[in-house]
Amino acid sequence: MKGLTHYIVGVAVATFFIDAVQMTLIDKSWIILLGGIFGILPDFMDFRFARYLIVHDYEVTPGHKELNPRVVADTIVKAIDEAAQTGKSVKIKLHSMKVTQDLWRQYSVQFDTDRKEVIARIGPLVTTGQAEQPDTAPKGDKAMAVAKYKSDINHTYHLATNIDIWHGNDYEFVPEGDKVRVDFIPWHRKIWHSLTAAFLFAPLGLLFYGLDYEGILACIIIIVAFWSHVLADQMGNLGSNLLYPFTKKRSRGLKMTSAADPFSNISFVWGAIAIIIFNFNAFNYTHTFMMWGIDNYNGINYFIGFGEYFMLIVVIPMVLLKLGIKFYKKKFITRTVKEDRLSDEEKEALESLAEISDVVRG
Numbered sequence: 001m002k003g004l005t006h007y008i009v010g011v012a013v014a015t016f017f018i019d020a021v022q023m024t025l026i027d028k029s030w031i032i033l034l035g036g037i038f039g040i041l042p043d044f045m046d047f048r049f050a051r052y053l054i055v056h057d058y059e060v061t062p063g064h065k066e067l068n069p070r071v072v073a074d075t076i077v078k079a080i081d082e083a084a085q086t087g088k089s090v091k092i093k094l095h096s097m098k099v100t101q102d103l104w105r106q107y108s109v110q111f112d113t114d115r116k117e118v119i120a121r122i123g124p125l126v127t128t129g130q131a132e133q134p135d136t137a138p139k140g141d142k143a144m145a146v147a148k149y150k151s152d153i154n155h156t157y158h159l160a161t162n163i164d165i166w167h168g169n170d171y172e173f174v175p176e177g178d179k180v181r182v183d184f185i186p187w188h189r190k191i192w193h194s195l196t197a198a199f200l201f202a203p204l205g206l207l208f209y210g211l212d213y214e215g216i217l218a219c220i221i222i223i224v225a226f227w228s229h230v231l232a233d234q235m236g237n238l239g240s241n242l243l244y245p246f247t248k249k250r251s252r253g254l255k256m257t258s259a260a261d262p263f264s265n266i267s268f269v270w271g272a273i274a275i276i277i278f279n280f281n282a283f284n285y286t287h288t289f290m291m292w293g294i295d296n297y298n299g300i301n302y303f304i305g306f307g308e309y310f311m312l313i314v315v316i317p318m319v320l321l322k323l324g325i326k327f328y329k330k331k332f333i334t335r336t337v338k339e340d341r342l343s344d345e346e347k348e349a350l351e352s353l354a355e356i357s358d359v360v361r362g
Helices: 003-014 018-027 033-053 069-086 204-209 213-234 262-282 300-332 344-361
Strands: 058-060 090-094 097-100 103-112 117-127 144-148 161-163 169-176 179-184
Touching (some): 003 033, 003 262, 018 213, 018 262, 033 213, 069 090, 069 103, 069 117, 069 179, 204 213, 262 300
Antiparallel strands (some): 097 103, 103 117, 169 179
């Protein structure tokens, strides 16, 4: 999910704690905002720290004045075969190329597993907003290079991956049986996207609010807000490393949502805002509105009222919006590559790229 989505979902989770809401309303406490801060923290840790701590075995760009895609293709092939021969993981960094303050040289990498080839292409100049500049892509044989690798790789991502703005892309080639597994952006959604990592940050609640009930409540909010991020991401394609250090790899996501899908983000944000409004109303001493047939929001009555409210305000509008989007796409949009034809790896990569573009711009 996008950063804003995680922040609002984290705040919504915090509003389920009655005392936290009442502290906010009566004491003007900021405790609810801990939900937003720690709801976005996993991505912050990945994109502001983890990405800079990884040690790459190879770092490469096609050059600046004399663009050479050959060096990109050859280095990737060298890394793949080295991983197969040595039995050790090999990490490679493909650096972006900044030309001017707002222009970047785009290039792409593609894996053809049928032919055992890596294809590197030099592309056009793009702005920081990734708008292509017309007639800036080099032409001819020198704009593309193909290199063959010897090893078999476990990789079904056949779309070309563009490297253009900000920090570039990372790959890790991991020996796995008699093949080499290709991990895209290997530092993302690992250590800091685990349920266990939340406990490292929980003591900050005691630091903020002291060794008393409020401090314990803050600790709990930090944990559940952090978990909200991990579990929301688990509903996507890429998944997370849920129980680090007991697990070492990202588990497959549930494939129900995607950070690259605007509808997924809109649904989460809309639902979270609806929850925040409902909980602040329910846990206030004077209610702004009441659900039909509900005299109060205590005990089971809260959940009955919440179910009716959530169905009316969130579920029905989102279902109608989804149907409207499907109708519009079917009627007016011709797509060359349908999403349901993409491999799992392709969906995971698109999800990662969507999160990267969101965080680095923020």
